[in-house]
Amino acid sequence: MRYVFFILFICVMIISGCKNKLPIEDDISSAHFMLVNQDSAVVEFPDYLRGKIAVMGFIFTNCPDICPLTTNNMQRIKAELEKENIKDVLFTSLSFDPARDKPFVLKDYARIRNIDLKNWQFLTGQMSVVDSIKKKMHFFAVAADTSYSEDGKKYYFFVHTDRISLIDRQGRVRKNYKGSTINIGEIVNDIKQIM
Amino acid sequence: MLRIILLLLLFLPAKSFIQIKDAWMRPAARGMNSAVYFEIINDGSSADTLYAVKSDLAKLTEMHETYQRGNMTGMRKVNNVVVKPKSSFKFQPGSHHIMLITMQKEMKQGDKATILLRFKRSGDIKVNVEVKM
Numbered sequence: 192m193r194y195v196f197f198i199l200f201i202c203v204m205i206i207s208g209c210k211n212k213l214p215i216e217d218d219i220s221s222a223h224f225m226l227v228n229q230d231s232a233v234v235e236f237p238d239y240l241r242g243k244i245a246v247m248g249f250i251f252t253n254c255p256d257i258c259p260l261t262t263n264n265m266q267r268i269k270a271e272l273e274k275e276n277i278k279d280v281l282f283t284s285l286s287f288d289p290a291r292d293k294p295f296v297l298k299d300y301a302r303i304r305n306i307d308l309k310n311w312q313f314l315t316g317q318m319s320v321v322d323s324i325k326k327k328m329h330f331f332a333v334a335a336d337t338s339y340s341e342d343g344k345k346y347y348f349f350v351h352t353d354r355i356s357l358i359d360r361q362g363r364v365r366k367n368y369k370g371s372t373i374n375i376g377e378i379v380n381d382i383k384q385i386m
Numbered sequence: 387m388l389r390i391i392l393l394l395l396l397f398l399p400a401k402s403f404i405q406i407k408d409a410w411m412r413p414a415a416r417g418m419n420s421a422v423y424f425e426i427i428n429d430g431s432s433a434d435t436l437y438a439v440k441s442d443l444a445k446l447t448e449m450h451e452t453y454q455r456g457n458m459t460g461m462r463k464v465n466n467v468v469v470k471p472k473s474s475f476k477f478q479p480g481s482h483h484i485m486l487i488t489m490q491k492e493m494k495q496g497d498k499a500t501i502l503l504r505f506k507r508s509g510d511i512k513v514n515v516e517v518k519m
Binding site for chain 2: 254256260263299335348369
């Protein structure tokens, strides 16, 4: 009898341990932001994600190195989920450079990368709205390093958090990952945990 | 006669021990930015310095490096890259890259282009680059 109790105790510990693996990092469910997607359609964020699991990346399209890695990793996550027949996951890329990333720019960014937009939205919006989302999600981006062309035109880039976030069906951020070097297997397993 | 030969030798280009391997670039629409990656192999017994990159693909072409500041990531211009003798140097994602700022034409997967790398010892080396995801 003592042996049975011991086994039950171990099982309970394992199950509760698994549940605690993905604590709530940020609850953004009560927030309400108006953004636009790559087709200039209005999107209410995070409302439109409600009821779905979401993988969200932060990008600016003038970034040639880190943000394409993040976007490419999201494509790999999407492919892996499709391979495992896991549905109900939405993909979102939010631009933190709305001054330059207009909807048509985001659409071009997706097109050139052959991204299927069926369950993937590229979002932008008013600077103040994007700033509020950044603040809410503890994401940081500062315009910094600058290059100049021969005719004196200024090109600025950002120092920024390198991030992909996993959001659950209730609109809560369950885990943040380093977007450019994320372990695809890890996030796929985490998605399975919160399905 | 010997003087003439020595003089001619002086003006002959130095033998290049530099090889460029696995050059590729990211896709980009016209007006966007892209990055080029490759490996420089120096088989020579002297160091060589990559000091400039030329390309008509973009309005501005620079060498950049990605860096970490705490948990933040940024990138900055670098003026040159020294490749030590009998060693190699990788321009790779998340690290050094050739920054193509404001593409003058669209480059999509499978497209090919040429860029010019300028080395102090080995001179100009043309590199064929393919667009990959």
